[in-house]
Amino acid sequence: MVEFTTPPGTRDLIRQECVDKRFLEQHFRNIFTRWGYEEVMTPMLEYYQTFSIANMKEKEVYKILDASNRIVTLRGDMTIPISRVVATKFKDSPLPLRFQYCANVFKVKERLSGNQNESTDCGVELYGVDAPIGDLEILVCALDALSLLEGCQYTLEIGNRNFFHNACTALSLEKSAVEKLADFINRKSLKELQDYVDELAISEKHKHFFKQLPWLCGDLSTIAEARSIAFDESLHAILDELESLCDQLKELGYEQQISIDLSKLPRMEYYTGIIFDAYAEGIGDSILSGGRYDQLTQRFGKNISAIGFAIRLDALATLLHHTPSQKTITLSYPTSMQSEALKQAHKLRETTVVKLLADDTIKQIQIKEEA
């Protein structure tokens, strides 16, 4: 028997599911357009090299051989292709550049984990505006987009990948140790973290730093809490920057919507500064994520500072339901009167949705409004 199903991690969307998703897409597009972001569309297929140079995990990438035996991939995210576009096609353009997209991205995930391999990202990338100016702008833009969630409990959580990495550098930890620590902290696997840190040849003070790090998340008072374990100037400098960023967000009235996570580590290797994620009640993973990536375009040949974020439309669509206000009518007609029916329907379509229905049990055209 032939089975006609979709591959694992992919799905069909029908009816209300499409309505919900398109509504969200349109909503975010409008917001981003008003912030001055122009749309960019890149091919679904890219050369593998484009993603490998950005250090996307090899096993997460869909790989296909093209006719000339080069490895082609289904794009795994949009930040990498857009950075490629900016570093090549816009290398001599005046900055800043603002680009938005809404596109499907592909990642190979564990089978049957309930995660999607194809998902839709809707986001923006801002090129040529350094920290902290660009950071604040992009965070406010993200908060603007999230205002749609009013009524749900949500939070935009801000961290900086350097808080952890500078600490590791200051202690000259080996690469393998850094990777291990990052993995434990990322998973907040506290027992393993504790055991591992105890074995490291670093002072008690520094051990304390790594053990406390996973708990450095919560409201804005977290920054003050972090001061007590920050052991060198570069860490304090990061906290200073974060503090002033949060003060500005507070002044703009976003205190309730933001929180801090200093143990936050990036999903992608290319991030270089602040990173952030939004979480909403009822959705197990982040609904928006982003950060600063000042060295990515360099790998494509041109050095431009950059920051951006993407919203995960599929996750959000399960949370918000949209009821279209458009009126729908059914116009029934006997087959002999089809031309007349088409004419009438054409007129009615100026204001409503018209569905046609051939019905030979009736003699005249009938119009019925749908509930």
Place this chain on the structure above:
Amino acid sequence: MLSVALTKGRLEKQTVKLLEQSSYGIEALKDKGRALVFPDSKKDISYFLVKANDCVTYVEHGVADVGVVGKDTLLESNDQYYEVMDLGIGKCRFILASLPENNVLKKQGHIKIGTKYPTVTKRYFKQKGLDVEIIKIDGSVELAPILGLCDAIVDIMETGTTLKENGLVVFDTVCEISARVIVNKASFRLKRNEIQELLNDLKNAIKETDYD
């Protein structure tokens, strides 16, 4: 409200005991009847009992905010949760065992390992730098080396009685296992205070048990 997924069976009793020591209102959990969801009579918490693998799934999808589950199950899952605490109950370990003459760690040539836990096995032998073929077996794993299906097994050992009865010996400990508290990633942020309170209470209960 906090929803907590508890693993049915072996861990259930010990987990309920810890909650009881923390003076949580778990009467419903002790006298289960046919109910599936059990509200706490004192705290704003509801509990439900599920199989170990499902516990992880419920937490990953945010249906449960917190879960209590064995490290053995976590090692086979794909890490979409935070593992914040070791409860120190339900202790046992993963071991590598076989017939006394079959020390695979010293064997030259192709090695076949029978196990219910392919991920754990794969990781262990990768660390050892050994190439092995893994054969997934679902029950009575001890039987496999005796009948010659594989050279050795990786399995959970509590007391070691089953192994001994079948004439198998332990060659190595793969890792120690105990019950862990896992937390959904979004809940960790949105319900941080409630979760931290629960963790603190559990931590105190464990300390008391240690003094006993």
